Amino acid sequence: MLSRCLAAIALAAGPVSAVFPVSTSCPANVPVSCQNTTVYEDTCCFNHPGGQVLLTQFWDTNPSTGPADSWTIHGLWPDNCDGTWEEYCDKDREYFNITAILEPSAPCTLQYMQKFWKDYNGDDEDFWEHEFNKHGTCMSSLEPACYPDYEPGHEVIDYFKRTVKLFKTLPSYEWLAEAGIVPSTTATYSRAEIQAVLRAHHGHDVIINCNRNRELNELWYHYNIRGSVQSGEYIPVEPVGSPSTCPQTGIRYLPKYSNPTPPTPTTTTTGPSPTVSLPPGLLSGKGWLYVETGSASYGGFLISAGKWYRQGGGTPATYTATPNAAGDAFTLKTSKGPCTIQSDSSLLCDASVSATNASPFGFDGKYLTYAGSSSFYSIGLPSGTAQGTVYTNPQSVEFKATWSPR
Ligand SMILES: *[C@@H]1O[C@H](CO)[C@@H](O)[C@H](O)[C@H]1NC(C)=O
Numbered sequence: 001m002l003s004r005c006l007a008a009i010a011l012a013a014g015p016v017s018a019v020f021p022v023s024t025s026c027p028a029n030v031p032v033s034c035q036n037t038t039v040y041e042d043t044c045c046f047n048h049p050g051g052q053v054l055l056t057q058f059w060d061t062n063p064s065t066g067p068a069d070s071w072t073i074h075g076l077w078p079d080n081c082d083g084t085w086e087e088y089c090d091k092d093r094e095y096f097n098i099t100a101i102l103e104p105s106a107p108c109t110l111q112y113m114q115k116f117w118k119d120y121n122g123d124d125e126d127f128w129e130h131e132f133n134k135h136g137t138c139m140s141s142l143e144p145a146c147y148p149d150y151e152p153g154h155e156v157i158d159y160f161k162r163t164v165k166l167f168k169t170l171p172s173y174e175w176l177a178e179a180g181i182v183p184s185t186t187a188t189y190s191r192a193e194i195q196a197v198l199r200a201h202h203g204h205d206v207i208i209n210c211n212r213n214r215e216l217n218e219l220w221y222h223y224n225i226r227g228s229v230q231s232g233e234y235i236p237v238e239p240v241g242s243p244s245t246c247p248q249t250g251i252r253y254l255p256k257y258s259n260p261t262p263p264t265p266t267t268t269t270t271g272p273s274p275t276v277s278l279p280p281g282l283l284s285g286k287g288w289l290y291v292e293t294g295s296a297s298y299g300g301f302l303i304s305a306g307k308w309y310r311q312g313g314g315t316p317a318t319y320t321a322t323p324n325a326a327g328d329a330f331t332l333k334t335s336k337g338p339c340t341i342q343s344d345s346s347l348l349c350d351a352s353v354s355a356t357n358a359s360p361f362g363f364d365g366k367y368l369t370y371a372g373s374s375s376f377y378s379i380g381l382p383s384g385t386a387q388g389t390v391y392t393n394p395q396s397v398e399f400k401a402t403w404s405p406r
């Protein structure tokens with residue numbers, strides 16, 4: 001699938017890429033949305049009233065979602081020209097089968113979404129439905145009447161394809177990193193410096209939002225469109241509407257996965273809790289095992305069979321640690337079964353492993369250990385959907401596994 005999608009990208013780089021399904025093509029001289037000076041009636045080619053379109057991005061750290069070195073997609077929203085907005089515009093056109101629609105018609109878009117359009121509760125389909133049903137139904141050029149041979153789902157394909165395509169032109173992580181604004185548990189940044197970097201790329205102000213802990217978590221890029229949402233030209237503009245919510249100074253930009261949002265005792269989350277510092281020795285209870293390597297910016301995590309998975313998407317498995325009777329080590333198990341280090345030194349969690357064969361593990365205060373060592377190994381860095389076998393005997397790639405209690 002990956003190579004098929006890369007090939008598709010290469011082909012699409014040609015002069016004109018066929019867009020399926022084809023909506024009405026628009027005259028070249030249509031006015032730009034929100035910038036018309038006379039009334040323009042054809043709302044298939046001129047988005048009205050939602051002519052100010054926002055591509056919004058998330059930086060989720062608690063729980064973390066997506067690759068550690070990329071922002072993720074929140075949505076594509078049609079705001080009115082004055083910053084107000086409509087939502088849920090067509091109850092009869094709400095969809096609850098986004099994945100099923102995209103699978104046959106836009107598999108590469110779907111694959112990309114599975115990595116970069118992530119729900120922090122782990123239910124991506126539900127999140128995509130929410131975004132389309134709330135916002136996509138309010139885009140005038142996506143209405144059924146704009147499609148000559150409309151069938152349900154055509155506008156869904158266009159909405160997701162166009163959002164992904166636009167998101168790919170906005171590599172916020174790289175832009176900020178090139179300017180030295182990188183995720184950190186200790187550094188803080190000012191609104192002006194973040195704003196200056198983003199403005200230099202987008203050409204206009206970008207709305208930057210923070211949560212109540214001053215942590216940067218959202219970016220909103222604003223556009224007007226010449227033509228339709230699906231195939232028109234997106235023209236960056238100054239935002240009209242809600243202002244940035246980040247403070248002027250002291251903004252935190254936390255790393256994903258690896259680390260500490262200081263635990264907020266009053267809130268409970270369903271996702272990974274921050275890695276907390278724990279005393280060395282015994283682990284007990286449920287947690288996630290995240291992987292750290294010296295070479296890969298995104299280490300990934302261990303999945304239920306005891307394999308290492310690095311793709312941005314996916315969900316770490318819950319491991320249950322149980323101290324042994326002697327109180328000097330603990331065993332691990334997952335939904336697949338108890339975990340053991342096999343004779344070839346590979347890790348396996350499986351129903352075929354008897355409880356008595358579950359291997360003893362330790363914890364050095366930061367990392368999982370086996371036989372006194374926190375080093376685990378793999379033959380190469382797993383990429384794409386590959387699952388790396390984890391060894392305790394040296395192989396080409398060395399890594400460590402942190403414990404994130406849940
Ligand atoms: C722009 O077009 C919309 C939709 O036709 C219309 O309601 C609005 O009055 C127009 N704006 C101007 C300045 O003519």
Ligand SMILES: *[C@@H]1O[C@H](CO)[C@@H](O)[C@H](O)[C@H]1NC(C)=O
Nearest residue numbers: 094095096097100101152153
């Ligand atoms: C998705 O759901 C709609 C109804 O909301 C239906 O018309 C369409 O056939 C479904 N598409 C797929 C691919 O399941």
